[in-house]
Amino acid sequence: MELRMHCYRLMTMKNVGFYSRIAFILLATSVSVGVWCLYGMLPRSIQEIKNVGNEFNHGNENSGTWNSNIKSFLIANWLYKQYNNSNVIDIVRKHENLTGNVRDGMKSPFIDPVLHLDKNSLEEKLILWWNAPGWLLPWQEMTDMTKCQYKNCRVSFEKKDFQKSNAVVFSIGDAGMGHIPPVSMKERNPDQAWLFFTLESPIHVKRASQAILSPHWHNALNWSWNYRPDSDIFHPYGRLNARHPPLVRNYSDIFRNKRKTIAWLVSHCGSIGGRDKYVDILKKYISVDIYGRCGQYAPDNIDQIISKDYKFYLGFENSLCINYVTEKFFHYYSMDTITVLRGKTNYSEYFPANSFIDTADFPNIKALAERLKQLSENEEEFIKYMKIKDQYEITERAIIYQDAVCNVCEKLNNLNQHRRIYKNAAEWMGICDLPKDIIEK
Numbered sequence: 274m275e276l277r278m279h280c281y282r283l284m285t286m287k288n289v290g291f292y293s294r295i296a297f298i299l300l301a302t303s304v305s306v307g308v309w310c311l312y313g314m315l316p317r318s319i320q321e322i323k324n325v326g327n328e329f330n331h332g333n334e335n336s337g338t339w340n341s342n343i344k345s346f347l348i349a350n351w352l353y354k355q356y357n358n359s360n361v362i363d364i365v366r367k368h369e370n371l372t373g374n375v376r377d378g379m380k381s382p383f384i385d386p387v388l389h390l391d392k393n394s395l396e397e398k399l400i401l402w403w404n405a406p407g408w409l410l411p412w413q414e415m416t417d418m419t420k421c422q423y424k425n426c427r428v429s430f431e432k433k434d435f436q437k438s439n440a441v442v443f444s445i446g447d448a449g450m451g452h453i454p455p456v457s458m459k460e461r462n463p464d465q466a467w468l469f470f471t472l473e474s475p476i477h478v479k480r481a482s483q484a485i486l487s488p489h490w491h492n493a494l495n496w497s498w499n500y501r502p503d504s505d506i507f508h509p510y511g512r513l514n515a516r517h518p519p520l521v522r523n524y525s526d527i528f529r530n531k532r533k534t535i536a537w538l539v540s541h542c543g544s545i546g547g548r549d550k551y552v553d554i555l556k557k558y559i560s561v562d563i564y565g566r567c568g569q570y571a572p573d574n575i576d577q578i579i580s581k582d583y584k585f586y587l588g589f590e591n592s593l594c595i596n597y598v599t600e601k602f603f604h605y606y607s608m609d610t611i612t613v614l615r616g617k618t619n620y621s622e623y624f625p626a627n628s629f630i631d632t633a634d635f636p637n638i639k640a641l642a643e644r645l646k647q648l649s650e651n652e653e654e655f656i657k658y659m660k661i662k663d664q665y666e667i668t669e670r671a672i673i674y675q676d677a678v679c680n681v682c683e684k685l686n687n688l689n690q691h692r693r694i695y696k697n698a699a700e701w702m703g704i705c706d707l708p709k710d711i712i713e714k
């Protein structure tokens with residue numbers, strides 16, 4: 274009762290002594306200033322959070338905004354931890370609206386400078402995913418445009434951004450592309466680049482969606498975004514990255530611990546490339562353990578088992594399409610097994626010699642089996658393969674996605690050097706071969 278009375282007096286300033294009033298006013302003022310300051314420290318955008326984080330990580334003490342950077346970074350970190358990414362983006366956008374005017378409109382030593390996302394003050398470019406595949410979103414969340422040469426791009430998934438987008442990406446292997454482009458060729462802004470994206474082989478694209486076959490898309494698409502090295506935006510399933518220093522291990526141990534010869538892990542049986550038939554014949558000459566839906570049960574640690582116990586792994590592609598090199602190559606490259614490759618790719622053109630085996634290098638399946646047998650018994654030669662593989666590590670797929678987005682951004686900043694029109698994108702994708710190597714000898 275007493276307390277409430279004091280409180281009431283304080284609020285109304287009735288019957289309150291002079292010093293109490295002063296104390297109250299000082300307290301109220303410092304709380305307000307405190308809140309105002311905290312507010313000013315809030316980062317303005319995801320980009321800023323990332324810039325701040327970057328400067329923080331690089332210990333850029335010469336930056337005049339170092340102190341505010343630390344504050345912003347801590348707050349940004351806190352935001353990231355409190356909310357999961359999509360929420361953070363919303364929250365930050367709200368702050369962007371609220372703080373934008375105050376901080377941009379005034380130049381005052383009392384107001385923190387705004388960290389601009391790029392030092393050349395290039396105009397922002399928007400990259401719109403028209404129908405992104407769902408699996409792309411986690412990669413997008415990890416993407417950091419500050420790692421790009423051009424840092425002035427932003428990615429959107431909102432169709433309403435179509436008009437203002439500098440690039441629109443259509444995923445040709447996913448629903449939602451449409452048989453007709455979003456605007457007619459007459460209404461189309463020629464400075465808006467249209468991209469067609471897929472990491473699927475042409476066979477799977479055509480199975481998933483027929484939209485790209487529609488003549489309405491002829492002469493409409495500008496850039497390809499694909500696993501093929503001749504794409505405008507090259508997006509491989511993996512890249513080899515030289516290790517510094519290279520791994521050095523007890524290779525004798527690795528070799529001698531292997532008790533089995535060939536493993537094959539496969540979930541898609543009877544694929545069009547005829548790999549099942551190929552393996553059926555191979556099994557007549559050498560033992561092959563098949564795991565997965567088309568063979569025996571594959572335990573969770575199957576990769577470890579393959580790496581430890583097996584000398585070879587069959588990294589056969591499901592379809593024989595030009596330069597279609599998937600994770601079957603990259604995933605097993607960092608394991609202690611030699612991958613046997615079969616696809617429509619000249620692997621030796623792209624990957625270090627003596628780090629894989631290509632079925633195309635053998636006149637027939639029996640000759641391949643003989644080579645594998647010989648290699649499996651020759652410790653010295655086997656180790657040579659392991660040592661070459663150990664000079665590399667595999668670049669993470671999120672980084673590869675990030676590099677692809679950077680590449681789009683770079684092209685958008687130099688549009689006129691990259692003008693191009695695909696007459697027929699489906700034709701460019703090409704067709705896949707039927708197997709010609711399933712011959713019993």
Ligand SMILES: *[C@@H]1O[C@H](CO)[C@@H](O)[C@H](O)[C@H]1NC(C)=O
Nearest residue numbers: 353354355356357358359360
């Ligand atoms: C964030 O995501 C994780 C895992 O997806 C979940 O466990 C956690 O509860 C989420 N946090 C919030 C604040 O939504």
Ligand SMILES: *[C@@H]1O[C@H](CO)[C@@H](O)[C@H](O)[C@H]1NC(C)=O
Nearest residue numbers: 363364365366367368369370
């Ligand atoms: C920011 O302001 C614009 C217009 O003033 C409004 O359309 C938008 O919804 C606001 N964004 C947020 C996240 O509040």
Ligand SMILES: *[C@@H]1O[C@H](CO)[C@@H](O)[C@H](O)[C@H]1NC(C)=O
Nearest residue numbers: 521522523524525526527529
């Ligand atoms: C590798 O390990 C084996 C024992 O497992 C040992 O006898 C051999 O000396 C080691 N080799 C090297 C190069 O360290």
Ligand SMILES: *[C@@H]1O[C@H](CO)[C@@H](O)[C@H](O)[C@H]1NC(C)=O
Nearest residue numbers: 618619620621622623624633
């Ligand atoms: C594959 O590439 C290698 C290295 O570039 C080349 O020597 C070889 O002729 C190519 N093979 C075929 C079948 O094109």
Ligand SMILES: *[C@@H]1O[C@H](CO)[C@@H](O)[C@H](O)[C@H]1NC(C)=O
Nearest residue numbers: 463466492493495691692693
């Ligand atoms: C994209 O294609 C259109 C024709 O459909 C063309 O007018 C435009 O210049 C091309 N843009 C780029 C960036 O290649």
